[in-house]
Amino acid sequence: MVEELTIVGRSVAMKGSGEKVTGTAEYTVDMKLPGMLYAKILRSPHAHANIRGIDTSRAEALPGVRAVITHEEAKILYKVTHGSAREYGIDDRVRYHGDKVAAVAAVSEEVAEEALGFIDVDYEVLPAVFDMEEAMRADAPVVHPERDDVDGNILEHSVQEWGDVEKGFKEADHVFENRFTTQRVCHSALEPHAMVASWDGDGNLTMWSSEQTAFMIRDSLAEAFQMPRSKVRFIVPDYMGGGFGGKYESAEKIVLALLAKKARRPVMLRLTREEVFNSTRTRSPCIFETKTGVKKDGTFVARYIKAIVDVGSYAWGAIMASRASSYMTLLYRCPNIRYVGYGVYTNTPPSGAMRGFTSTPIHYAMESELEEIAYAIGMDPTEFRLKNALNVGDIIPINSKPVTSSGLREAVIKGREAIGWERRQRVPGSEGGVKRRGIGMACYSHYAPMLKSAERSVGNAVLKINVDGSFHLLLGVPDIGQGLRTIMAQIAAEALGGRLDEISVTLADTSVTPWGTTTAASRSTQETGGAVKMAAGRMKGRLLELASDIMGIPVERLDAKDGVVFAKGVPEQGLTFKDILNHPDVFQSGENVIVTKATYNVPTFIPPYGTAFADVEVDTETGQVRVLKMVAASDVGRAINPQSVEGQLEGGMQMGIGYALTEVLRLHPETGAPLNNSFMDYKVLRAGDMPEMEVIIVEPVDPNSVYGTKGIGEMSVIPMAPAVRNAIYNATGARVHDLPITPEVLLKALREKEKC
Incomplete structure (x- = not known):
């Protein structure tokens, strides 16, 4: 029997959207506390140096300065709760151009900025070392000599294998080898990083910050300051201007908390756009050396990838080097797979999570190579992929779990129809002319909760009913702009049989809400949504029990819809939730105070699938690429909204096209200084740069997830760059392997093609 849904599956307006469009929404940068000071951080002009001495006396004497700290107070270790990053608040060794040296709190940002110029540092x-391959050499400068758990600059070395790769390559009819590189890019969220710290007279620390997690940061701060968790309160404000993985855990919070404690005043730190580019987490540059063996009919028999991941100076993202292997196993069948990955320190900006964590770079390499293989053996690239795709019931090698649902085939078929696949060049680059058209595509799968059986994927929810029949939902995860507040309210209203406009939501306050993980990894709807559905179901059950006593009708004959409990089949006769709570028997007995809670464990891995198709025009004289149309066809399970x-x-699409063509954070090859750390020079695509876009939602409802949902937040960017790259290949026949595909890169590839 198909579940009848009335609120889930509807495109309702986002909660808070009115405040955003009218400009009344308050973000962290808008906060003002009584007596609040403002912080600025002195940053290193060197990529690698020891601090031999530092004199802050002139800065401290400047009128309006209330506190100055250096490594002498702030060499406190900040350990993130996920990954292997270790970073001091301020160290006496700097490891990239822009690393923290000292910090000032003053009555204004202008005074704090001026004070930085009065700090004397002896470096x-x-x-x-700025190149990841050079950093792997035995004679390379060591970025973290203090760490005895790091082999030179190699933070992580991962080897994973399924089957016998050497045997597989011997059985192959065709073997293809390539090398792909991807670049360092920035998240470019519109809201810069901002945070406020305040201590009370009892030694309790409260911090507000635009972050993707509250409880993990609270725990890290408590550990760093050796405080009970109960004395640290972390609050993520209601409005956040994007995250994409970039607003996570950072050691600046150590600095800010110490400034506030020393000054005995609340202190705000607002990073400039230049600081955001250079001093917050970036997507790691990667090198992928690939080798793929296929039979004449296109069947995969062996796949090998060696990955080198530049984790920068401080590596929240060290796990990227190992996690990348999973994406070799999630999408296509292959009996023999081997992955070797290295996470390598360099004296470059810190790395970390970014939308499509690890998945976006390695999919670029894999899907680009697949396109070339398909044409080389005379197969349609869409049919080549479908021939090898995992289907429902197939076992996923990395976790030995079956695929429980897949809309990949439907996504491919609908996507190629929408893009006009038949118009592509059957032989890449075979059509002449200065301006050439091409069509390309790429597929994806991605990480989802419970990828590995050892993982624990948990969500929590608390639901309270008010005497007027409305509800208050408390969740420990933040809304980073993607609409989590609305999605959770839709799930609650559906499970309750309530009204969406009568559900308010409080998020991510460690002293108020239940424990929550993080708004990341496209997991919130499954994890937290599962807990919301359970808590709402329990609330509904209790309301039906109370109504049963009042109405004299057995519980099993009652149901609820639009905030009214009624006898099944007689919806016009019933009691509103408010009527139930205010009934004398309920009110006087105290039974109207109802709070339900739930903890939900994601039962199994539910992989998402999807595709992207691109139609491009290439000017072979200038190297300019114009994307004319993008189609995204994605298996999202059931779309809640x-x-x-x-x-x-x-x-x-916007982020993925930028990754393919324009975005790169460039560093000076000799000093490591950023060369384009502003939106004037870092080329993010604007609305006028975007092509025609078509979205196709594929909804194979998965039986194991909350209302059949899957993730989509990260997945949306993963296939875009390889689809654009493959369209360029189709148009020109030029085998471009390096991102971004700037005019210079493309013209070089065209010249190399002419030589062949």
């Missing part, structure tokens, strides 16, 4: 400049899904996919 011992050290040799630096289809309009929200469309927004995610359109945003992913």
Whole structure:
């Protein structure tokens, strides 16, 4: 029997959207506390140096300065709760151009900025390394000599294998080898990083910050300051201007808390756009050396990838080097797979999570190579992929679990129809002319909760009913702009049989809400949504029990819809939730105070699938690429809010095209200094740069997830860059392997093609 849903599956307006469009929404940068000071951080002009001495006396004497700290107070270790990053609040060794040296709190940002110029620092400049392959050499400068758990600069070395790769390559009819590189890019969220710290007279720390997690940061701060968790309160404000993985855990919070404690005043730190570019987490540059063996009919028999991941100076993202292997196993069948990955320190900006964590770079390599293989053996690239795709019931090698649902085939078929696949060049680059058209595509699968059986994927929810029949939902995860507040309210209203406009939501306050993980990894709807559905179901059950006593009708004959409990089959006769709570028997007995809670464990891995198709025009004289149309066809399970899904996919197109063509954070090859750390020079695509976009939502409802849902936030960006790259290949026949595909890169590839 198909579940009848009335609120889930509807494109309702986002909660808080009115405040956003009228400009009344308050973000962290808008906060003002009584007596609040403002912080600025002195950053290193060297990529690698020891601090031999530092004199802050002139800065401290400047009128309006209330506190100055250096490594002498702030060499406190900040350990993130996920990954292997270790970073001091301020260290006496700097490891990239822009690293923290000292910090000032003053009555204004202008005074704090002026005070930085009065801090005298004696640096011992050290040799630096900026190239990940050079960093792996035995004679390379060591970025973290203090860590005995790191082999030179190699933070992580992962080897994973399924089957016998050497045997597989011997059985192959064709073997293809390539090398792909991807670049360092920035999240470019519109809201810069901002945070406020305040201590009370009892030694309790409260911090407000635009972050993707509250409880993890609270725990890290408590550990760093050796405080009970109960004395640290972390609050994520209601409005946040994007995250994409970039607003996570950072050691600046140590600095800010110490400034506030020393000054005995609340202190705000607002990073400039230049600081955001250079001093917050970036997507790691990667090198992928690939080798793929296929039979004449296109069947995979062996796949090998060696990955080198530049984790920068401080590596929240060290796990990228190992996690990348999973994406070799989630999408296509292959009996023999081997992955070797290295996470390598360099004297470059810190790395971390970014939308499509690890998945976006390695999919670029895998899907680009697949396109070339398909044409080389005379197969349609869509049919080549479908021939090898995992189907429902197939076992996923990395976790030995079956695929429980897949809309990949439907996504491919609908996507190629929408893009006009038949118009592509059957032989890449075979059509002449200065301006050439091409069509390309790519597929994806991605991480989801419970990828590995050892993982624990948990969500919590608390639901309270008010005497007027409305509800208050408390959740420990933040809304980072993607609409989590609305999605959770839709799930609650559906499970309750309530009204969406009568559900308010409080998020991510460690002293108020239940424990929550993080708004990341496209997991919130499954994890937290599962807990919301359970808590709402329990609330509904209790309301039906109370109504049963009042109405004299057995519980099993009652149901609820639009905030009214009624006898099944007689919806016009019933009691509103308010009527139930205010009935004398209920009110006087105290039974009207109802709070339900739930903890939900994601039962199994539910992989998402999807595709992207691109139609491009290439000017072979200038190297300019114009994307004419993008199609995103994605298996999202059931779309809780289809309009929200469309927004995610359109945003992913914007980010993915930029990753393919324009975005790169460039560093000076000799000093490591950023060369384009502003929106004037870092080329993010604007609305006028975007092509025609078409979104196709595929909804194979998965039986194991909350209302059949899957993730979409990260998945939307993953296939975009390889689809654009493959369209360029189709148009020109030029085998471009390096991102971004700037005019210079493309013209070089065209010249190399002419030589062949």
